[in-house]
Amino acid sequence: MGGGRxxxxxxxxxxxxxxxxxxxxxxxxxxGVDRIVGRWELARATDTPPPTPWNGTPYAVGDLxxxxxxxxxxxxGIVVWSDGRPRMISPGRHFGLTLRGERLYAFQITGRHGxxxxxxLSAGHIPEPGTGWRMVTHLYGLNRWIxxxxxxxxxxxxxxxxRNRLLCYPAVExxxxxxxxxxxxxxxxxxxxxxxxxxxxxxxxxxxxxxADTIFVMAHNHYAGTGRKSDVWLLDExxxxxxxxxxxxxxxxxxxxxxxxxxxxxxxxxxxxxxxVDLLTTEGFGRGLAYDGxxxxxxxxxxAEEYADRDHDNGFIDVYAADFTPLGRVVFPRSSxxxxxxxxxxxxxxxxxx
Numbered sequence: 490m491g492g493g494r495x496x497x498x499x500x501x502x503x504x505x506x507x508x509x510x511x512x513x514x515x516x517x518x519x520x521g522v523d524r525i526v527g528r529w530e531l532a533r534a535t536d537t538p539p540p541t542p543w544n545g546t547p548y549a550v551g552d553l554x555x556x557x558x559x560x561x562x563x564x565x566g567i568v569v570w571s572d573g574r575p576r577m578i579s580p581g582r583h584f585g586l587t588l589r590g591e592r593l594y595a596f597q598i599t600g601r602h603g604x605x606x607x608x609x610l611s612a613g614h615i616p617e618p619g620t621g622w623r624m625v626t627h628l629y630g631l632n633r634w635i636x637x638x639x640x641x642x643x644x645x646x647x648x649x650x651x652r653n654r655l656l657c658y659p660a661v662e663x664x665x666x667x668x669x670x671x672x673x674x675x676x677x678x679x680x681x682x683x684x685x686x687x688x689x690x691x692x693x694x695x696x697x698x699x700x701a702d703t704i705f706v707m708a709h710n711h712y713a714g715t716g717r718k719s720d721v722w723l724l725d726e727x728x729x730x731x732x733x734x735x736x737x738x739x740x741x742x743x744x745x746x747x748x749x750x751x752x753x754x755x756x757x758x759x760x761x762x763x764x765x766v767d768l769l770t771t772e773g774f775g776r777g778l779a780y781d782g783x784x785x786x787x788x789x790x791x792x793a794e795e796y797a798d799r800d801h802d803n804g805f806i807d808v809y810a811a812d813f814t815p816l817g818r819v820v821f822p823r824s825s826x827x828x829x830x831x832x833x834x835x836x837x838x839x840x841x842x843x
Contacts, residue, residue: 500534500581501600503633513601514632514651514685523602524668527630530599531666534626544823547575551817553808558832559779559786560593560615561806562586563824567595567608569615570819571832578608578615579624585638585647586828588838592662593830594627594645596635604629605638605645605661614832627661631669634685636695637743637828639839641704641726644673646839650693650709653679655728676728678706686714694722698744699839702726705744705751712739712757721753737765743778745837747785748811752778754787761787769813777806777826781834784816785809788826 504510517523544565558571562583569576582598592607593615605628609616616622627645634651647656655676656669680690693709704724710717719741723732738755745752750764754775761769761778769787777788787809791802804826808816835841 500597501530503582503598504601510601514634516683517601517632523630523632524670526600527602527604527668530602531604531626531629534597534599534604543577545821547819547821549573549817549819551808551815553817553819554784557784557808558614559806559829560586560832561777561788561821561829562595562827563804563821564827565821565824568821569832571614575819576615579606584636584827586830587639587645588830588832588835589640589662589840592625594638594640594661596631596638596647598633599629601633602629603631603633603635605631605647607662610832626666627664628658628667628669631656637697639697639699641697641699641839642843646697648694648697648706650695651685652681652683653677653690653692653694654681655694655697655706678722678730686711689715691715696743697839698746698837699726700746703731704728704839707736707741707744707753708733709740709742719755721751735765737762740774742776743837745778745780747780752780752785754778757792759789769807769809771807773805774825777829778837779829779831780811780836781831782836783811784831785811785813786829786831788829790825 560569566577567579567583583595585596587594591610593610594607597606604626607625636648636650638647645658645661656672657674659673679692682688693711694706695709696707698705706722708720710719718739719736721734721736736753739757742754753762755762756775759771760767771789773789774792775789779786787807790804804821804824806819
């Protein structure tokens with residue numbers, strides 16, 4: 490990486506959804522295929538800073554706060570917004586994001602599998618690529634249906650939407666290149682019959698959030714296939730079920746506690762609800778919430794069932810004051826928004842305040 494020049498290999502594109510891929514997703518980790526294919530995909534993926542492969546440069550609309558600094562995962566890459574400008578820091582399809590210490594962690598899709606990577610974080614900022622800048626692969630060979638990720642104490646928790654479970658990895662920041670099957674424990678929230686979306690038990694647990702002694706897990710419930718609206722599962726700190734609360738919407742995402750109650754994205758209804766009452770309109774499929782006591786960020790994208798179609802329209806992040814007054818919007822051309830984290834003081838992080 491000398492002289493400020495970088496060389497990189499492309500992240501393998503996400504495999505298309507076909508009849509074969511549905512069978513593959515169902516049986517791959519049962520027979521160790523994830524170890525072989527995941528290692529091959531890992532060898533093809535980059536661990537060095539990329540150039541900026543924009544589908545169109547993100548831009549601001551309205552009067553955004555000058556101090557606003559956040560990171561978002563999109564269908565085209567991880568983008569940092571700070572100092573009033575965007576920076577692409579990792580290309581390819583990503584989903585979950587979280588922060589811990591001096592690293593930003595993310596789930597990146599690599600072909601038929603995915604990996605957990607981390608990037609440097611310094612005083613709430615992502616450094617410019619250069620000497621000492623390093624992307625690290627911590628886990629590989631994961632199925633590509635991992636959604637939100639977060640730390641609960643010292644464990645990194647991954648929401649495995651395909652298998653109705655949470656995957657728990659302790660001290661992952663000290664581990665490089667660990668295969669997914671070496672997890673410390675699996676929290677199987679409902680039966681796993683390996684049929685994924687075809688299962689009558691399918692819940693699509695997609696978001697995890699810890700506040701005080703309660704762990705909130707969103708059950709999306711795949712309304713189109715099951716006819717069930719979404720629920721928020723309340724677990725204790727040992728991941729034992731306490732209660733199930735209706736989310737009041739379909740294919741919901743995200744849980745964050747505001748001073749006035751629980752915020753949830755009712756994705757199909759295109760609203761954000763506060764304690765069960767619709768509060769904001771998202772103007773698209775809502776996914777991604779971040780809140781620091783001053784600013785609320787809400788992500789939305791034009792919904793399409795097929796992934797290829799999700800890159801034809803713009804995604805955006807709306808920015809509100811703490812009292813829900815709209816301040817402005819950041820538009821992401823030809824991208825869908827997956828997750829959002831404020832770089833400092835994000836109350837949506839499971840270890841916030843600990």
